[in-house]
Amino acid sequence: MQFQALLDSVPLSILFLMFVLSAMLISEAGYRVGHWWQRETPEEKEGPTNMIVGSLLGLLAFMLAVTMGMSSDRFDTRRAMTLAEANSIGTTYMRAGYLAEPAATQSRTLLSEYAPLRVVSKNPDPNDIIAGIARSQEIHTELWSIAEELARENPNSPLIALYIHSLNETIDLHETRVTAGIYARLPITVFILLLATFVLTLGMVGYSAGLTGRRSPPTAVVLIVVLGGVLSLLVDLDRPAQGLVIVNQQPLIDLLEQINTQTLSE
Incomplete structure (x- = not known):
């Protein structure tokens, strides 16, 4: 985690320049x-x-293909979890209308507070992420307490059962999304092995050119720049909410607009 935190702290453009310059020195x-x-x-x-x-x-090339596949799979998972969570929160919010008052209003108020916490801004402050996760868990506890009380009072109500099912799915998706966004990163071993392969390959390319006494600087520069771009893309895909390639939060933003519109109409 320390290596990942250090890597995440370096801007993508700086990381690209560092790789290009280092690769040129290794090749030379x-x-x-x-x-x-x-x-x-x-x-x-x-x-x-x-x-x-x-x-x-x-x-x-093989290692780049494998690593790119791992990074894109993790990116697709984060994107799918965002859509799934938006749908789950929306369903829970609508089914909260099945509940008797004041539980319905209380639940919808908590869900209205919960939904904005799930929107991940670009380049977020780590402290804000921790605070958002903590508040989300508090809201889970409050919502579940309301549902428990209603279930005890109406143990055979199918409508309450539907609401609890949606609420349970929303709570589960919270942990799934946190895991996919924070903990499901590329293993450090993969990064180290990939960098070692870069160094050895570029060094051997330069060594081979030195043996023959013939080299093409433009070709070497193009190769290094392309490899630097691919490596930067790998790092970018592995960053949950930083860089140029980030998960679109539009499903959650659309949900917020729907909730606000329904709240105003009520």
Whole structure:
């Protein structure tokens, strides 16, 4: 978690520039080592260096594809959970009308307070997230207490049973969404292994160019920039509410508008 917190604290543009500059230095270092080695041992043949470089590039492409799949799956899960939670809160709010007064008004008031807490703003303050989760859990307790009392008074009411079912789903989706947004991140091991593969591959590309004494700086720059862009996209997808690619909160925003409209009409 400390590594992820450190990675999340770095802006995406800075992270991209750091990777590009570091990759250029690694490639240049590999070139100089290869050139020095060829000069010191001119009688030796190059060996299977090009084949090894090709294998490393293939392995890098495979790891990028796997990691991209993992990141996109987590992003899709967060997006699906947002829509599911909006639908669940909306259903619970409507079914709260089945309840007798004052439980109906109390429940809808709490749900009106609860819905805005579920909207995640872009680049949120971590303290605001913690406070929002804590208040959400308090509202869960209050809503469940009201439902429990009504269930005891009307144990055979199908309408109350429908409301409790929706409320239970809303509470469950809270924990599911928190887990998907905060804890379901790419494993640190994957990031470390991916970075190590980047370093070794770019170093070997430069080393191979140094052995032959021929290199194309524009080609190397394009390769590094493209790899930097892919790596930045991976990091961006893994950040729940930061960067350029974030989960659209429109389902919850639409729900808030519906609740406000219904509240004004009442």
